[in-house]
Amino acid sequence: MVAKPDNIPIVAMLFLLLFFTWLSIHKAVINDKLIDAGQDVENKKEAKELVYTWPDLVFSEFICTIGVWCLLLAWAIVLKAPLEEPANPVDTPNPSKAPWYFLGLQEMLVYYDPWLAGVVFPTLIIVGLILIPYIDTNPKGNGYYTFKERPFAITTFLFGFLILWNLLIVYGTFLRGPNWNFFGPYEVWDIHKLEVLRNVNLSEYIFREFGLNGGKLPDNPLLRESLGILLTIAYMVGVPILLARKWMKKTYEELGAARFYIMAVLLISMAALPLKMVLRWTINLKYIVAIPEAFFNI
Amino acid sequence: MPAPKFPEAPETVSRRTFVSWIAVGWVGFVSALGLGLTAVGRLFFPNVTFEPPQRFKAGFPTEYDVDKVDEHLKKAYGVWMVRNERGIYALSTVCTHLGCTPNWLEGEQKFKCPCHGSGFYKTGINFEGPAPRPLERFKIGLSEDGQIFVDKNKKYQQEKGEWDDPDSFLELA
């Protein structure tokens, strides 16, 4: 299952990522040293030297094209394109996995409800990416590899792209087996593996476990979920304000209110995924706010 | 020799006329665009879609064993028939999370979905994984010839308190 042809791209991607991350850090370190030595990397003479597109660029494009075409042909000859059983609307394969590039999203659906994991978060990813150039007003590091001149931008992006996106894909591809249970790297995919995953909502924790209201859940959903709603508001509104006033005061002054708060909301939305994952693994928390009557679960 | 007739002074367009024509132009443009887009959008939402019959016979009550989940209608109609001591109910085989078909695991006495790992008790109540609400039940009853009928047009949701409805459960003495 793990060694099926459809998984080759993600293995390749893994090695490519390692290589290119190394390469870019390597180049960034060289440039950072030059900058420390007082050189203007951005405006040095070599950086502005012009060459003709023909032949300099066109030829290297040509070589690349031939290389990729050979690779693709070899790949196509060695491995047949997979084809599963004909579509059957009442029999779901077990496990049922999306292609590797969507497995991060599929894993996200385990922790968040579809309206968040399937709609809001993907939208935020796209919108957030588009907004990056308008949020990042740091004029340095334009057109060359560097780390020292933009440590925050690079760290955030590497965390999002390498950990949240690609590591989650690896997790979904190799560590999720039948019934979407967790399986270790060398564990056999046993369909009958018994895993107790009894999930508990925050409101159930408060009223059942701590015995508030005599151990009974209140009938009014707003009252029942009041703590969860308060926590969510505190996280979405309070944390950005705290960031602006306390922890990232300097950034706030540089960016101005609008830019800063957009960035802060995007950042804490990004952080919401690992947070909920940890809560699920440690205390089996299902929903912070659970109002299934209105399809509103967080 | 008659004096040459000079052309009359060109008709001036007043500010008011100009503005109103511009307005007419814009209204026309926007409504044409809106109509076009509506037509494109509506193309994807036909009034009728074709679905198989939703009401079917499910055999006699004696065919079902107490405390067993019967799967023989799963493939054809998408229901599990579950018999308990008091009677029978028809559970939908569609996961309330994202619509995959869970599997009944006899050893663990639970329905388990292969897509995102949601788990349901035999009653249909969700207890693990991401499913936000219990499996749905369908309308069930006895027809005149003594056979059970299931009607998928009418569904009953636990979180709305609909499982108390007598039509959602076939009481057997």
Add this chain to the structure above:
Amino acid sequence: MAKAGFLESLRKSQAWKSIFRHGPPNNSRNKVLAVLMNVFLHLHPIRMKKSGIRMSFTWCMGGITFFLFLVETVTGVLLMFYYRPTAEFAYSDIIALREHVPIGIMREVHRWGAHLMVISVWLHMFRVFLTGSYKPPREFNWGIGVVLLTLTLLLSFTGYLLPWDQLAIWAITVGSNMARATPFLGSEGPGASLLNMIMGFDVVHSGSDAFCVAGGPRGGRGDSAPLLRFALYIYPASAALLMAVHLASTYDGGISGPFVRLR
């Protein structure tokens, strides 16, 4: 000697001159003309920064992505000779393609090329971010790039629906159920009853999205045609259009680095 003479006279022939309307690109003027007068090459600027086109700098990922898009388009069109996009025929057409066509690697090239394109797009974005190449004056082009990346993933998604196998039907089932959870618009999303009160019906509900997205995978009719049109015509067309804009945008300031007057 005779051969050189032949080449010489060929170069001077009317036919040759009508095709290649400038001399060999061995001087500045002809190098400029080589790019300028070729409809494909002229998506490039005429001159570029040497530091910006070095392979160790660009990883060539953007170029590879563009090439793979062309490969997907060509192999996709060729595959359509054998493929009918309906639930009735789709699967058997793929089987037939596999069994009746000698040297049958067209579907393989198409499939693996699509995977490769996803990888190259991601790495291209990775590189552009790490070199800060989204910074002014290229902010808008980065945005177009993000849209193109999304389109690549949508194309891949619709692409693997085409064979109408188990992967396809469950992918579209999960996909259309997610659409139903859209806040306000979907029948099972938060705020659904709000819009329902105003409009009197759910905009995206099980009946409509099943048709809209897949033609009702649960309904038994299982006609996968409607969404497949997106895969076959609409997504590729919009991707091609945006790609032209994306590439032509390098006119102002090259592909990376500080702005330098290029023309």
